[in-house]
Amino acid sequence: MSAKPVRPQTAEGRWEEVEEMRYKAEGSAPFRDITRQVLFGDPALACELRYFEMAPGGYSTLERHEHAHAVMIQRGAGRVLVGGRVFDVREHDLVRIPAMTWHQFRAPDDAAFGFLCMVNAERDRPQLPTAEDLAALRRDPDIAAFIRP
């Protein structure tokens, strides 16, 4: 953590002294064209604030976990699967991902899509869907079209 109290935005979705990181280890889970930045990861705070950004056509991993996510869309518009439904969301909308709820974010094909995510610093690891979980999710045609392969 920098000692500087202010870290300016340097370009849309980029900040001084904030490292753009890979989303996850390549091959560890399905995802596409998404980066991760930790805006605040401070031992004095019980949560982290991260910024995730997808390039056009990008998506996050379809997953669930015991910990909750508090999300604010920060750049552009996209779609999110949460609580058994697919929602259109846009800049500044709020999204709550409850415990053990399958969720995935998708950028549109023609624009970047970014969101803030507040999460407990101490948390469990995400779970990937089994073949049975995927079959159950795909029973809803909207969800089947959203999660694709």
Added chain:
Amino acid sequence: MSAKPVRPQTAEGRWEEVEEMRYKAEGSAPFRDITRQVLFGDPALACELRYFEMAPGGYSTLERHEHAHAVMIQRGAGRVLVGGRVFDVREHDLVRIPAMTWHQFRAPDDAAFGFLCMVNAERDRPQLPTAEDLAALRRDPDIAAFIRP
């Protein structure tokens, strides 16, 4: 907390099912034209995410506390006192308020100014400056001009 996973922004700095609250009890501390909204205050999360907005000319209380603040400017531009300096900040800039650090936010005279603030759900109460604290802060002419009466 609403059971709805998505709460859309309804106007700039306003959200569905999020109550605009007074900043603090009137007379409990100096402040002006500032409101508070809790965007996420969820027992499953160890932090809260709040949104504070000042009308033109508004300001937050000059205060300090043991807990830290993680701030992202969200609307417009303004100024912040933190760590013995006054900074100009604008939309999406990040501001860290460390423990026991005097801080205050001020909107410009001609525009609203809003910021997100992540904070531990369990935290100590803010402390107001004593006459001696104010005299010490005012030794710096930039800070004296900023904190005013």
